[in-house]
Amino acid sequence: MGWEPVKLNDGHVMPTIAFGTWKIGNGQSPIDQVTQALDVGFTHVDTAQAYRNEVEAGKALAKVDRSKVFVTTKYSGLDGLDIDTSIRNSLKNLGTDYVDLYLIHHPRLAKPDIPTAWARMEALKKAGLARSIGVSNFEVADLAILLASAKVKPVANQILLHPYVYIRQLPLLAYCAKHDIVVEGYSGLIPITQYPDGPVSGVIGAISARESVAPEVVLTAWSKAKGATVVTTSRKKERLEGYLKAGDLALTTSDLAKIDAAGAKGIDAVGPFSDDEKAMMRKVESGADLEAATAPAPISQGRSAELTMLTALSALSVFVYFGLMTAEMAGFKVPFWVSPFMLLSIVLDRKAKKIRAANPGL
Numbered sequence: 001m002g003w004e005p006v007k008l009n010d011g012h013v014m015p016t017i018a019f020g021t022w023k024i025g026n027g028q029s030p031i032d033q034v035t036q037a038l039d040v041g042f043t044h045v046d047t048a049q050a051y052r053n054e055v056e057a058g059k060a061l062a063k064v065d066r067s068k069v070f071v072t073t074k075y076s077g078l079d080g081l082d083i084d085t086s087i088r089n090s091l092k093n094l095g096t097d098y099v100d101l102y103l104i105h106h107p108r109l110a111k112p113d114i115p116t117a118w119a120r121m122e123a124l125k126k127a128g129l130a131r132s133i134g135v136s137n138f139e140v141a142d143l144a145i146l147l148a149s150a151k152v153k154p155v156a157n158q159i160l161l162h163p164y165v166y167i168r169q170l171p172l173l174a175y176c177a178k179h180d181i182v183v184e185g186y187s188g189l190i191p192i193t194q195y196p197d198g199p200v201s202g203v204i205g206a207i208s209a210r211e212s213v214a215p216e217v218v219l220t221a222w223s224k225a226k227g228a229t230v231v232t233t234s235r236k237k238e239r240l241e242g243y244l245k246a247g248d249l250a251l252t253t254s255d256l257a258k259i260d261a262a263g264a265k266g267i268d269a270v271g272p273f274s275d276d277e278k279a280m281m282r283k284v285e286s287g288a289d290l291e292a293a294t295a296p297a298p299i300s301q302g303r304s305a306e307l308t309m310l311t312a313l314s315a316l317s318v319f320v321y322f323g324l325m326t327a328e329m330a331g332f333k334v335p336f337w338v339s340p341f342m343l344l345s346i347v348l349d350r351k352a353k354k355i356r357a358a359n360p361g362l
Helices: 028-041 054-061 081-092 114-127 140-149 166-178 199-211 215-225 235-247 251-263 277-287 304-329 340-358
Strands: 017-020 044-046 068-077 099-104 130-136 157-161 180-184 230-233
Touching: 017 028, 017 235, 028 044, 028 054, 028 235, 044 054, 054 068, 054 081, 068 081, 068 277, 081 099, 081 114, 114 130, 114 140, 130 140, 140 166, 140 215, 157 166, 166 180, 166 251, 199 215, 199 251, 215 230, 215 235, 215 251
Parallel strands: 017 044, 017 230, 044 068, 068 099, 099 130, 130 157, 157 180, 180 230
Antiparallel strands: none
């Protein structure tokens, strides 16, 4: 079984577990950590402009056969640079002529708009600077805009994925599956690292005891069972080895159902669902047409003030998220609640897009 590679919609093949360089810092430590990950068997390294450690990742990659490692990096809008300049800087930092996958880190970074930004991504692929191109943190509405004008489909969408957000992400997972877009999941261990007393931890603990594996191994196996490519990290060699072994852990249907149910019960940890979201999930779960299931519900007129507020709050959430993430990369101590800012942005963005769709004149 293990971590079988996945064939992308452009014909390239991607390893389905990646070592991520988010939050691993700068200097010698990230070089050692990436090197250790490669030594234990990881063949996919995931980094980004915003992590500010592409240079360190590149130094570790220089020690191995480049052709044997799948390298992902992301356009994060760092220093206000455009996509073309940014990828060239990233290639220089990484010490390579190409990346295997280049992602737009967030839809709000697609300037001046998603179709124009995506056309630039397609040009990078054509030029051979990126073998495959994709996105990160894109919602259904964002993907719909992209696909409407795309000549090349994104091969992947890297998103927040763990049991507490699984039901909320179902419509997005379904939409990606329909359009042959691989889902990559990050921050999959949040249920045990940020909510250790939540309902998911109890279920995970029971399964880990039964299988004689660490809880993080069970959560990693859960992500794999949901069809996601896993992006994970650790300083500890034994944990990295555990993540790789998670590919051989076959969770039962009952295990998955219990984890999903616990995640739904603990949804207050990440915020309640709106009525529209609940209705959308019921449509998806009933097997309704995906396009219809993801269509925005009619919303009354006179919503411009609300739209302005939602848009501003969403932009602020993204700004705070990337600002705190950059501060952490620079060595500052950042509180544990950084990750929820990305989820807050997703929720606010989703509401704003529904208002725009129902009120084209706004």
